[in-house]
Amino acid sequence: MRAVIVGWVLASRERGGVKRLVGIAAGVAVGVALLLLVIAAYQALGDRSARSTWPLDSAFKTGQIADLEFGDDTVWVAPSGMLGAPGDFYDGEAITRVSIAATANSTVAVPGVERAPQPGEYYASPALAELIDAAPADELGDRFGTRIGIIGPDALLGPDSMLAIVGTEAAVVEPMLGASLHADLSGVRFPTPAYAMIAIIGGVAVLFPVVVLISIVTKLGQAARTERFSTIRLIGASPRLVAVLAALEAVAPAIVGALVGVGLFFAVRPLAALVEIEGSRFFVSDLAVPSWVMIVAALGTAALAGIVAFVTALRTGLGPLGGSREQHERPARWLSLVPLMLGAIVIATPAVVTSSGLDVRVPDITILVGFVLVTTGLVLAGPWLAATVSGFGARRANGAAGVIAMRRIARHPRATFRSVSGLVLAVFVVTVFAVGTTTEIVDEVADVPATELVRAETxxxxxxxxxxxxxxxxxxxxxxxxxxxxxxxxxxxxxxxxxxxxxxxxxxxxxxxxxxxxxxxxxxxxxxxxxxxxxxxxxxxxxxxxxxxxxxxxxxxxxxxxxxxxxxxxxxxxxxxxxxxxxxxxxxxxxxxxxxxxxxxxxxxxxxxxxxxxxxxxxxAGATRFARQYVSLAWIGILIATLISAISLSVSTVAGMIDRRRQLGLLRLSGMPAATLRRMIVVETALPLAAVFLLTIGLGFLTAWAVVVALSGGDRGVTLPDASYLGLIGICLGLAAAAILVVFRSVRSELPLAATRFE
Structure with missing residues (x-):
């Protein structure tokens, strides 16, 4: 206990110690908030789908009774404007119209309303009611009849939904396209298991950069901690006690950060609800996470930070002297490529089987397993690839900056690759999403003469x-x-x-x-x-x-x-x-x-x-509603992954420079020009990224193709993305350049004083 107290005292007096603890807490807060937002978004997608698909026929439902008869316990339902079918419109505004035929004594509950409307009656969503009140009656309102109420949130996609539930005769509803007889009106969380799997994969793709961010911020100031823990070892603390101290020091700010992250999640929920998917925003209540999930996310993140710190301290093998010296890493081995290669095989297998026309059923879970293996394999294989490339580069480097940078990458491949791992995952996620969206091409209105197609305004x-x-x-x-x-x-x-x-x-x-x-x-x-x-x-x-x-x-x-x-x-x-x-x-x-x-x-x-x-x-209306929904979400995922990668790269690179103040300071004192030092930093950042850049893009293309082909049963494919994809990659590289500039500023402000004080 005495050693623990001494350790906390040293931490409070360490130069920049408070800032480091605040940085860990802030990073964990951002990570936990994003983690909860991703979980909430997945939950919200299912809830929105269930609320908006209740009028559909048995195409997306199981256990539907086919031989129903019209009576008090059944209703005829004909939806329009759903699943790509043309619906009602007013001045370019799409309106979903659900025609219902029910008896006067109908016992079937219609979502969002008190009772089923009778012929000549209708319910309107709040947004549609406002539009009807503002438009001339003979242009819009007269289409529906007499309004008898407002549709509640239980039947709406979102607050902007344009929905009318219109009562009519059974003889009028029955001939309509998509009409069906229902004994129960309930929606489905996802139209097919394929869409559910796409949502899960998208969530996992966004979560990986979040996990990388959390793992990076929990290691802030690792060199400073090593030096301080060596002092504690000098006064008699055992290695296990030092490891426990390291875990406690990491857990404390992580818990604070996790609690702040939960509060941040609630604070940004109203802003996140403004995101428009499929023409409507979210209800704020949609972005809800169960209390037990929040507790698990907060405590799990804090526990993970403590476990990482505990294991790192034990593996470092701190002694009472020389603890501040640079620690050697275990050499990266080619076996680290196995998860990546295995993942590529696993994720490609269902698509290859589907494309070849083989009558073999491959479970959809195989795609998710392959995706996780590929994503994890990129992070595991990166250090070995970076070390291999640096070994070739060191033999051909001419200047001092290149030689030193290459040798450090070869000696510390994990530390150097960790700084760019977030950016590597961002490039992978951006590629998967950008290529995946090419399967859904929204057709433009054909500008053709009347001899080819009917006039566009007819x-x-x-x-x-x-x-x-x-x-x-x-x-x-x-x-x-x-x-x-x-x-x-x-x-x-x-x-x-x-x-x-x-x-x-x-x-x-x-x-x-x-x-x-x-x-x-x-x-x-x-x-x-x-x-x-x-x-x-x-x-x-x-x-x-x-x-x-x-x-x-x-x-x-x-x-x-x-x-x-x-x-x-x-x-x-x-x-x-x-x-x-x-x-x-x-x-x-x-x-x-x-x-x-x-x-x-x-x-x-x-x-x-x-x-x-x-x-x-x-x-x-030519593209299906659900496909468009996931195209929109893909671009949101791209934005989140890119921003997280920028934060991760900046934090990890600056932290790495601060941890190496002694080594860099000695280089400056030995006469190395600042320009040479900057070139060395550029090489150390750029080479690990370059070592896996093309591989990352290639795997992104493979993953997108495999997911789309396998989950669509071969009905869909992918094409090369447009110029916007190159722009996204350019943004990622630009963020890397910006992070390096931040490091240059950190080097100028930290090195002279640190080196002077050390010597």
């Missing part, structure tokens, strides 16, 4: 196949009376069976196409759309003299096909066999005309299979 709605023709015509007549509606185009679907052509097929506007669709020269046409010649002319096509026109299916899709759409003249008898499928509404360019037409289509009595949307809006 409203197109799917109509129900079995609807009453007279009722449909009456509904279209009401739409035609709306101010701003110029023309209604009726489009049918032709199956292509037992009907011959009335003319030859050719691309619209082209007299000699390079290829023609099946059905030319008297053969049967493939399935396609049918419309009158006048309607085709209104859309911008050239039907010539044809009274009825066949055109291929891609015309009403949102994606460019790179050529004019194929058309063919049809006989009236052939056109009569087409099934009414689409309604295209052309409006003028006056303000409000498009939204009034959309409202009229929705409320005219037409039996719709899908809500009206323009090609611009359909393109915007």
């Amino acid at each position: 409203l197109v709605a799917n109509v129900a196949v079995d609807a009453d023709p007279a009722a449909q015509e009456a509904g279209l007549a009401r739409v035609a009376e709306i101010p701003g509606v110029e023309r209604i185009v009726r489009v049918g679907w032709y199956e292509g069976e037992n009907t011959s052509l009335g003319g030859e097929s050719e691309p619209a506007g082209a007299s000699h196409p390079e290829e023609t669709p099946a059905g030319v020269d008297g053969e049967l046409l493939d399935g396609g759309f049918v419309l009158s010649g006048e309607d085709a002319r209104a859309l911008g096509l050239d039907p010539g003299t044809a009274e009825w026109l066949w055109l291929e299916q891609p015309y009403f899709s949102p994606f460019a096909i790179g050529r004019d759409v194929y058309t063919a003249a049809m006989t009236e008898a052939a056109a009569a066999t087409a099934t009414p499928t689409l309604v295209a509404v052309l409006t003028d360019d006056r303000p409000g005309s498009l939204e009034r037409a959309r409202t009229a289509i929705t409320t005219s009595g037409l039996t719709l299979a899908g809500l009206p949307a323009t090609r611009v809006e359909s393109t915007d």
Whole structure:
């Protein structure tokens, strides 16, 4: 106990001792706060998904009963604007509309509302209610009916969610795309196990730099501690007692830092909730962590700091004399490459099996294990690679700075690589995220002529196949009376069976196409759309003299096909066999005309299979909601990893220079110019990074490819990232340069005084 008290006294009187303890506490605080934020974000993603996926059918649910009947204990639900399907829109704002058909005595609980709405009633989210109140009724509010309440947070993605729960008749909901019968309305935390695994991998990728930061700050002032502990050994303390003292000294500031980190987590939660994912912020309550997790994170971090200090002190082998001298490291061995190579094999195996088409089931957990091995292997293999490269470089170095730097890296590969390990992990994480996001390409609106795709501003709605023709015509007549509606185009679907052509097929506007669709020269046409010649002319096509026109299916899709759409003249008898499928509404360019037409289509009595949307809006909904969500999160992960790496690099490099004050001071006293000393520092920082730089990028590409291919079942791939990736790598290298500049300033301020006092 006497030795412990003496040790704390020495610590309090050590030059910079208080600053060192404060630095450890501050670093641990930042690390714990980030650790809790990552855990909270993972939890929040699942909670948001569960709150927003309750209207979906059984595609993402298990145990769904297929033979339900409509009654008091079931409801018909048809969601729009979810999973990439076009939904409702107003002035470019996407609105999720959930149509519900329930009996008056329905016992099915609808999330976020008191009871299921009846026909003509609706609930709105707070953000949508505000928008409806500010917009003209005939442009937005009339689409839904009479508002009877506000949707609670239990059914909302976030505070900015645009959601309407609209009551209607069962006969209206049943024909809608994605409609299904439910006995229970509950969401799923993740749409598939693959997305859950992606979230876990993303969290692990961000946590590794956080762990590196915590491990670095717990070793601040290691040389100063070694010198002080040698003094304690001199007065009779045993090596184990010294190790216990080292652990206690590390645990105390770590506990304080961990507690501050918990407080910092609560302080930054409101700011973190402002991050917008999938068009909505988080509720602050989403970013919650269970109390037991906070306790484990705080105490675990403090315990880890103590264990590291205890083991380090025992392995150092402090004696009563010469403790301040430089300690030799155990040489790095090639066996440290084994985890890295094993990880690369493990993570690539599922993707290779999937790509080869083998009927072999590889568990998704294999990908996570491989990812952890690769990430850990980079940190373990780095010292050996740095030592190997420095050995070659030392034999070819010309100047004193290069020789000294190379020899120190060879003698202390772990210490030198530790300073850049955070940056190495950042480059790896940035590469994985940047390459992984290339699998989700958000398609831009195709700027093409009307002979290739329907005009971008045309409203197109799917109509129900079995609807009453007279009722449909009456509904279209009401739409035609709306101010701003110029023309209604009726489009049918032709199956292509037992009907011959009335003319030859050719691309619209082209007299000699390079290829023609099946059905030319008297053969049967493939399935396609049918419309009158006048309607085709209104859309911008050239039907010539044809009274009825066949055109291929891609015309009403949102994606460019790179050529004019194929058309063919049809006989009236052939056109009569087409099934009414689409309604295209052309409006003028006056303000409000498009939204009034959309409202009229929705409320005219037409039996719709899908809500009206323009090609611009359909393109915007072309990518799935969940994929876009994880693309956004990837960029947030990139930002966090980069910032953490900058802090880690600065702290570790400055700490290393302070710990080597004696050696560097002696070099200055022996006559080494300051410029040579700076060049030596640059080499010591740059070479360990350069030794693994290309390997890190390559492994990042491999990991991203393996994760995307394996978890998508081979349906997705990756491509080379755009120029933004090079910019991110440039930022990482720029942060390294900034850290070196910080070290230069530290060297100028610390070395002369320290060296003079030592001698």
